[in-house]
Amino acid sequence: MTLYIETPLIESAAMSGAPGQSVWLKMEALQPTGSFKNRGIGFACEEYARRGARRFVAASGGNAGIAAAYAARRLGVPMLVVVPETTSARALELLRRERAEVIVHGASFQEAHAMATSLLGETDAFIHPFDDPLLWEGHASMIDEVARAGVKPDAVVLSVGGGGLLCGVVAGLRRNGWPRVPVIAVETEGADSLAQSIAAGERIVLPRIASIATSLGARQVAQQAFALSSEHPLRSVVVADSAAVDACIRFMDDHRVVVEPACGATLAVAYDASTAMKEFRNVLVIVCGGVTATVAQLRQWADRT
Template sequence: MPLHIQTPLIESDPLSQAAGRRVRLKLDALQPPGSFKIRGIGLACETHARNGKRRFISSSGGNAGIAVAYAGRRLGVPVVVVVPESTTERARGLIRRQGAELIVHGAAWHEANALAQSMLGDEDAFVHPFDDPMLWQGHATLIDEAAEAGPKPGAVVLSVGGGGLLCGVMEGLHRNGWSDVPVITAETHGADAFARSIAAGERIALDAITSIATSLGAKQVCEQALNWAARHPVRPVVIDDLAAVRACERFLDDHRILVEPACGASLALAYDQAEALQGFDDVLVVVCGGTTAGVDALRQWRDDLALMQGAA
């Protein structure tokens, strides 16, 4: 049995009414560790364990580390997760709760990642948070389930951080005969490496992550994400942090599921009738989840961001 579960695919009345079109939700926020990450990370960890690796080492902004820690506990393999200082206390606690060793290092993920890779020994497996073909293969099961459960959507909406989910969804679309389904990507300002790379025609690195959506906080997307964008229809959209937070709050009211701003970025496209959705009567939104922010944090962000916008 895989470490992930098959998640519901539902039609959302509140989001459909808000968006003015049919909106279906793939509810990967209901995965045991709280996000889609366990699909690919679970597959990678199972493979490494079968190959005799004795310890998993990972770097993460939060959700990937939680997934690796969960997989290690389930498989009986020790785990070390290195996170940057920007990782929330909530995320750090959830990683420790799974029994993993937590190390905090660096101001941003790339610094934590460098330390994690320097720790590798012969019996260790490095579990990358987004840039690994095994992860993409595992994440593609999300589309396998959607293809089995319902009709082909007009478009798929998903959030992009490092690009792991994007690569997995692209792989899933193509292996299920849905290669003509456009993908609409959502990012927040200050964590929009993918949109900027598409605009530049090459993979670029952000100088810094300034968005509160720290789960989108890879300064550069994986190369495979740009490769997919060159041969599959993609529409990048960038929104502000406040829209993402407000979408999280509305989603909690509408569906009683708490997600973090990285996921709220995708939901905001439907709630706010984003122009990128025009021309599609049926959209599938990947509710990728995320457990690194609680209700109190969302409210504080909303108040602070609204105050900042008012002052501007």
């Protein structure tokens, strides 16, 4: 059983701005729960179930929790998700649709995470939203699919929150013989823990998340993600919330798919072909998706930003 699908790889004429450039979209937004999280979290849940886990526990008010709940339902394993008080009504609805037990606790992810880990029993498995090598191995499968399709990218553009997607993509590049393909790592202002860590030369902790791209809202990136900033060719880019939201709306018009601003950060860079992507001929853009934003909410954000 696999808990994710092989997603389409399509060329985007709307984003191929430079002469002779091809922009390829890996459409992870089309996964069963609407985000790339299906891959790594599904892979981890299968492995933990194989090892004997009798219940899964997670802390997430967004895509990671929804993906874990979906995996648990498919595997027939009970699921407990602890979410912070800031979790949207839509996210709660999606979690309950997957038959997860939901506890609302704390004003932030950190408090929800602390509660979730305190509830772990001997036969429980904790499903981390981004910092687990099993997740990275699962996420790497998207690069396997790109390689099978016969597309070798000159660069990969992706969003960074906690860094799980970054770690998985680099693992996939390495195991497909592309260890020097650069990654353009994109964050929004106010959720730019990787960019600030690179500037400081050490992992920093953001005092708070000051961005509407809450799916990028890790106050500290995974140690492995920070290490990759010096071990792998990586360029850090930070965009404004307004650019991320505008890119979501433009992408909806161009490709008829709704994504969150966390994904819109990457799309903003992809649409601005004159900057970070201009020197590359074949660019792979990871459309990581996201399901907690609606069309109406995107338009509200666009009016405010």
